Amino acid sequence: MPELPEVEVTRRHLAPAAVGRTVVRAVIVRARMARRNARPGDVAERLAGRRVLGMGRHGKFLVGELEGGLRWVMHLGMSGRIRIAGPAEPHDAHTNFWASMEGGREVRMVDPRTFGFVAVWTPEEWDASTMVDLGPDALDDLPPVGGLVGRLAGRTGPIKALLLDQRLLAGLGNIYADEVLARAGVHPARPAGSLSGAEVEAIHGAIGPVLAAGIQHGGTSLDDLAYLLPDGRAGEYLDRLRVYGRPGQPCFTCGAPIERIVVAQRSAHYCPSCQPR
DNA sequence: ACCTCCCTGGCC
DNA sequence: GGCCAGGGAGGT
Numbered sequence: 099m100p101e102l103p104e105v106e107v108t109r110r111h112l113a114p115a116a117v118g119r120t121v122v123r124a125v126i127v128r129a130r131m132a133r134r135n136a137r138p139g140d141v142a143e144r145l146a147g148r149r150v151l152g153m154g155r156h157g158k159f160l161v162g163e164l165e166g167g168l169r170w171v172m173h174l175g176m177s178g179r180i181r182i183a184g185p186a187e188p189h190d191a192h193t194n195f196w197a198s199m200e201g202g203r204e205v206r207m208v209d210p211r212t213f214g215f216v217a218v219w220t221p222e223e224w225d226a227s228t229m230v231d232l233g234p235d236a237l238d239d240l241p242p243v244g245g246l247v248g249r250l251a252g253r254t255g256p257i258k259a260l261l262l263d264q265r266l267l268a269g270l271g272n273i274y275a276d277e278v279l280a281r282a283g284v285h286p287a288r289p290a291g292s293l294s295g296a297e298v299e300a301i302h303g304a305i306g307p308v309l310a311a312g313i314q315h316g317g318t319s320l321d322d323l324a325y326l327l328p329d330g331r332a333g334e335y336l337d338r339l340r341v342y343g344r345p346g347q348p349c350f351t352c353g354a355p356i357e358r359i360v361v362a363q364r365s366a367h368y369c370p371s372c373q374p375r
Numbered sequence: 376a377c378c379t380c381c382c383t384g385g386c387c
Numbered sequence: 388g389g390c391c392a393g394g395g396a397g398g399t
Contacts, residue, residue: 101394130382158394176393177383192383211382213394228396255376264395272393322385322392363378364393 100174102236102269103312104325104333105158108180111328112205113153115182116162119200121145126216128194131207134171134217134227144168144218145197157232157268168218171229175213177324181206210324236269237309243302250290250298257293257301258286259362269309273318273342276367278304280341285373286366287359311338341367 100108124145132138150170152163160180162170174180181190183204189196195207195216207216219227234241249266250257260266261275270278279286282300284293293301312318317333319325320343326332336343340350345358349369357370 173394175382175395209382210384211393213382259376262394320392324384 100178100317100325101158101271101274101312102155103274103309103335104179104317105155105160105174105269106237106313107317107333108174108328109153109155109160111182112160112180115203115328116150116199116205117153118150120147120149122147122198122200124195124197126195128212130212131194131209131214131216134215135219136223141195141216141218145170150199156229156235157264158271159229159232159268161229164218167221169221169224171215171217171219171224171227172207173214174207174325175209175211175215177211178207178209178214179324179326180328181208181326181330182328231265232268233264233266234268236267236305237313240267240302240305243299246302247295247298250293253290255290256287256361257284257290258364258366260290261301262362262364267305270305272364273339274308274312276342277308277312277340279373280368281308283372285375286361286368288375311335341369343367 124142126132126142129138132141135141148164150162150164154161158173160172164170185202185204190208192208192210193206194209197205258275261270278301281304284297284301312335315335316327318335319332323332341356344356345367346355349356349372352371354369354371356367358365358367
């Protein structure tokens with residue numbers, strides 16, 4: 099399930115394959131993937147013949163800069179991944195979009211559940227999209243701890259729900275939110291406004307190291323292998339997760355069994371001893 | 376601040 | 388055969 103680290107790893111592979119190159123041809127295989135364009139046909143039409151000037155990321159969104167002020171936006175949703183391959187390599191199942199780049203290589207989007215999308219937006223369409231509601235990028239633009247304290251003050255919702263809210267901070271998903279709270283020693287269901295300054299500081303301080311470690315290990319490929327690196331390798335952060343996906347197994351710090359509860363309609367994993375309520 | 380929907384592979 | 392996983396949009 100691609101979150102900030104998986105998307106960043108993807109971006110680092112995608113950039114050299116795409117930046118400075120012209121899109122020769124783009125194909126939407128599954129119409130639903132282009133649903134975020136008012137006219138879905140615009141996606142392939144606008145990509146064709148355009149040079150990619152840059153490939154950035156905001157939270158979980160890949161954002162390519164195209165000639166003519168257009169932006170090429172991709173989100174991997176739950177089950178999506180980017181695959182970069184030679185044209186002769188067979189398409190993986192559920193290759194719902196592909197673009198052949200100048201030089202011959204193909205950028206392919208594989209996404210069985212089709213929660214992801216690919217869009218090409220004008221500046222006006224970008225401004226009308228939810229992209230402008232995204233909070234600062236959790237890795238590249240993490241606000242100082244004081245800013246976080248201010249935005250959590252008075253909030254009654256569980257801290258985990260706020261960490262997942264992309265309008266507050268962009269990039270954390272279910273895995274890394276659990277890992278950040280584990281590292282910070284904060285229970286996921288704690289009302290955000292009830293956290294002490296020291297606790298907010300611990301959360302703030304955990305975000306960078308958790309995300310950086312995820313990136314360093316190529317992201318988290320779960321057993322379903324829905325997420326893979328663009329070259330087909332699996333990310334290896336799974337082995338280093340402290341709490342996510344480990345219910346009933348011993349906490350690495352104290353040995354207490356990890357618990358799983360539901361917070362904000364999502365599974366939450368934590369150590370009941372290291373993260374007291 | 377909640378809830379529902381979208382979608383499919385994998386698992387019980 | 389049915390349920391679960393879940394990011395984000397849209398609704399109430």
